[in-house]
Amino acid sequence: MIEAVGLTKRYGAKTAVYNLSFQVRPGTVTGFLGPNGSGKSTTMRMILGLDEPTSGHVTIGGHPFRKLTNAPRQVGALLDAKAVHGGRSARSHLMSLAQLSGIPAQRVDEVLGVVGLQDVAKRRSKGFSLGMGQRLGIAAALLGDPQVLLFDEPINGLDPEGIHWVRNLMKTLAAEGRTVFVSSHLMSEMAVTADHLIVIGRGQLLADMSVKDFISANSADFARVRTPQTEPQQREKLSSVLTEAGGHVMTEQDGAMRVTGLALPRISDLAHEADVRLWELSPHQASLEEAYMRMTQGAVDYRSTADQLAGFQQPPPQPGGYAEPAAPQQGWYAPPPPQPGGQPPFAGAPLPGGPAPAPGYATPGQAPAPGHNPYAAPTAPPATPPAPAAQPPAAAPAPDLTKSDSDSPEDAR
Ligand SMILES: Nc1ncnc2c1ncn2[C@@H]1O[C@H](COP(=O)(O)OP(=O)(O)OP(=O)(O)O)[C@@H](O)[C@H]1O
Structure with a gap:
């Protein structure tokens, strides 16, 4: 289980995540939803020990990520599919990750098969399409056969068949009893993939409820x-x-x-x-x-x-x-x-702009309705919502264990 308590992250004057508390339970796919810049990646980086919370804490199985022994065997993550040395083949990339964690070579071939890259395993990843890159990132996350999996926007760049495959993969992993936490900004996708939803906006919790409850409401x-x-x-x-x-x-x-x-x-x-x-x-x-x-x-x-x-x-x-x-x-x-x-006054796409949130939700600055989140006690958020950053985000890199000075043809093994 992943448990965040009062998680807050500030980058200078910018509050990326504010007082976020939630649990991600095993055996279900938990969707992590929020508009662009709402703090999803920052939260995931804090879960993975790549960013230090300004306050609050987050644990996996009761321990901070950095205290986990042989973390890659316990937690797998896809944060940035492009964090791959393009000169290396898919297999060589996975082999280097496997060797660092004491994972046998046989497992590399297994995961290449799971993600459907076995036929291009020896091709350099710099020639990969966006979708192939996503599949390689998913393979890397699965490498250690971990119980806890985090995927940041895994369907980015995938075609409909690929989206269908990711959807089924998430469900299968959860059905095996694993904890699956997957971010997206598409409600429609999460409605058919996730069992539970955590929705954030401007770094604050807006809703924490089952998809079933969300749908019925x-x-x-x-x-x-x-x-x-x-x-x-x-x-x-x-x-x-x-x-x-x-x-x-x-x-x-x-x-x-x-x-x-x-x-x-x-x-x-x-x-x-x-x-x-x-x-x-x-x-x-x-x-x-x-x-x-x-x-x-x-x-x-x-x-x-x-x-x-x-x-x-x-x-x-x-x-x-x-x-x-x-x-x-x-x-x-x-x-x-x-x-x-x-004559209609103008023609155009349907426009949102709407009514109040359905019961059970919080508007930004409010805690969600009690009963959905054990931490949902009313809190005192900042008087004004955090302003957008003046600068574009300088995203913290995912751990890239593949960086090498060499870009020689021998790398493409
Ligand atoms: N290293 C950083 N320095 C300064 N600001 C940052 C940094 N990382 C993120 N931010 C800011 O924090 C906010 C949350 O960013 P984050 O990437 O976590 O959002 P997100 O929900 O993952 O967005 P997206 O869906 O676009 O990937 C953004 O306003 C971003 O500009």
Whole structure:
């Protein structure tokens, strides 16, 4: 088991990870999710003893990584697939790692087979594609047949077949009782790979829950209902009627109502009885990706200016309910409001910008709901979220045991 307690890492004025506490248990795939720059790699480096926490601590099987005896046999990691001497063949790279840890040569051939690189084992890795490099990195992580495995964005650069393979590999490793901790910024991928999720934003814990709980909290069907924008009293009237009838009504950023607990025909009948005109009544299912984006929207460091203009830069969710928009905006899924002449005002991709986090989640600066994380006692986060670094990150290198001054052809054995 991996256990982090109050883990904090500062690089000068930049707080990369703040007061992070979680457990990663054996026998499950735990997804580590967060937007770019949220602190996933920094956390993984601290787990692997490559970065020293500013405060707090993290252990593997009860011990700090650096205190583990023959660590490569206990913990395997893929942090940076490019941390390979390009002049060496895949086999030679793995052989050098194996020899450093007293692992027999036979195991090198085994893992080459597991990752499907046996036919290119003698080719120099500098000619490898991104996907082949990822496979070689995964082979290196598996070399010591460790009980604990960490993978930082393992599906980067893989084709669909490769992604499918990584997904199954993670599940198989977990089914063997191993602890599997895998980072990603793709909720959709983690939903089909992981059993448990740890979500961070700006270095802070946003959620720690099973994928099952995440799905049940976020996949509910709902109806999107819109009344004429010019007549807000119609919306108020319908909202009261729907609530009285047992529906749950929330207001989306663009002023539409998100209604759960009532079937569409019933909503239509109630609107008709209340003499309220509808501009939209449509069925929807909240997507996991949407829920994840909503959860992390206040914690995204890097965002396209085009996205900001288009409305990604919404105000953070309001505690206890959906934010009331200052002015009607385009919704996530909805077709544009009817225009004179029937022309949509603009065409474009659906825009996030959304409602409050689902129950059980924390907004940045809050601890997640109790019951999900044993450490989730309310904490006092920094008054303002840590600002993005002025400089691009100077990522600490993964341990590269393969560096050599030689780049001779003999290396490609
Ligand atoms: N050595 C360093 N010196 C200064 N700042 C750093 C250093 N390493 C990371 N950071 C900063 O810490 C923050 C977290 O970075 P980290 O690489 O851990 O995020 P991440 O979630 O892994 O991002 P990504 O998904 O883009 O890989 C970033 O703002 C980054 O700029």
